Amino acid sequence: MGRRGAERGQPDVSGLAEGLLRRGLAAGATDLHFEPTDTGLLVRVRVDGQLLDFETVPAELAPNLVARLKVLGALLTYRMDIPQEGSVRFAAGPGAEAVDLRIAAFPTIRGERVVVRVFGREQDLKGLEALGLTAAQVRMLRQAVAQPAGLIVVTGPAGAGKTTTLYALIRELRDHHPGRCVITLEDPVEQRLDGVTQIQVNPYGELSYGRCLRSLLRQDPQVLLLGEVRDGETAALAVEAALTGHLILTTLHSGGPAETIVRWLEMGVAPYQLVSTLTLVCAQRLVRRLCSECRGRKQSSCGRCLGTGYHGRVAVAQVVRLDESVREEVLRRAPAARLREVLKVQGPGLAQQGARLVSEGVTDAPEVARVLGTEPAIESTG
Ligand SMILES: [Zn+2]
Known part of the structure; x- marks a missing residue:
């Protein structure tokens, strides 16, 4: 032609x-x-x-x-x-x-x-180890998906790599926990996964998250991935499914783990329901890696990074579990500031993780500032 x-x-x-x-x-x-x-x-x-x-x-x-x-x-x-x-x-x-x-x-x-x-692309899919999380964080995620039931939430703003993390968890389930029926509800389906039933929902049409979820629970799934929870109806259904023995993986737009807990309560989920279901929150952002060819020197001749000095991205994350001390605060409907204090003891926050990546030469300080720069503003709300 x-x-x-x-x-x-x-x-x-x-x-x-x-x-x-x-x-x-x-x-x-x-x-x-x-x-x-x-x-x-x-x-x-x-x-x-x-x-x-x-x-x-x-x-x-x-x-x-x-x-x-x-x-x-x-x-x-x-x-x-x-x-x-x-x-x-x-x-x-x-x-x-x-x-x-x-x-x-x-x-x-x-x-x-x-x-x-x-x-x-299947080639772009990353295993849990390749996301950039610490070994301790990977271990926490592995333990959470090994549970028969519960609620796992990946949180962050748009473009924070939440879906990539969920896919890594689904592949972990598929490859290491065979015999569990895994169904995903997504808008849109971003990647095709062999061995997983994937359903494209239409939030404003017949196939809404709520309607799909209600019907799907009669399809005998053990694990459900919900692309996103953004309203009270979906939140209530997700918690109900987790309470009746399902493992639910989902994402939520929010700044951090404390804000995530507050959002679920604001969406009408009762504190006692949340503490009996929510097992783990992974809050994350993505920072660009320094280009391995030009080591970040931003040479316009560098074909690998198109002269930007960066190539590829890595997650900066805070992973927290709902242990006894956190549960007590949730039951008391503690504000986000108090929850942040209690969650701090579980491990480093986003800023410390970003500093670690700079010291390891994975990325540089301007990139971390670009991505986490709005952090104090986000954390001061709620
Ligand atoms: Zn380069």
Whole structure:
């Protein structure tokens, strides 16, 4: 197809589109943005959470490139006036592992903007040891998933690697605790896992978290992954499932372990229910690792890190268990500040863990400050 275009003296747009996707995937991009500007189509890639300029496609090629991306996502090429979303399973080349791409087009005053989201590759999945947690933290997580029932919560802001940690826990269960039926409810399913039943929920449609969860409990699961708990109905169902002998793994947007406990109570879960179910909270952030090629010298010639000085990310985490002293405070509905004091004795917090990674040369102080800089503000609420 590309050859025919070239014969007519026209640029090979499908080759250009697929080439950009291939190079973006090779750079480790989780998203590719195709942003219409006055001078052309600005292509940017999100790598390790940061958006980087990648290339500018000349304006005369932009409409055809956008059309080609829309064809890939099975979108209507003749509709340029409405937002559209589609997906495709894409292999970067012969023998390359196929990945799921979500392709979304949105009309702007300068033309259509397209964002390609890359969903997880099996090769990107990390085992529990590779997340960057301390040996003691890995041990605490292993003990928690070995329990037949309970509630495990991974918490942090968006982009903190919560899902990666949950997937590592699910793979640990699948590989080391066979014979337990594992079902996930996700929005969206970010990575396909062999040997696990995965269900895509639609929070605002028929397949909402609450409705799915109620029906799923009749499917005899032992372990349920809930992508996120964000309302009282889901929180109540999750706690009820944990109380009736299920192991529930989920995520919550919050600053730290103390805020997580307060949020569950605010969502209407009674303190006595929470202390009988919640086994462990893992609060985390992601910091970028120094590039192993240029050791963070930010050389624009470095192909590994695209000149950023960083390549790959590692978790900074605080893992806490609900031991007797914490349970007492929860039953008394202690405020977040008091809970933080009690939880402190269990191990280092995020700031200490960040300092440890700097001293070990894994990352540098500016990166830790960028990621944890808002920490005092987050912790002062509640
Ligand atoms: Zn580098």
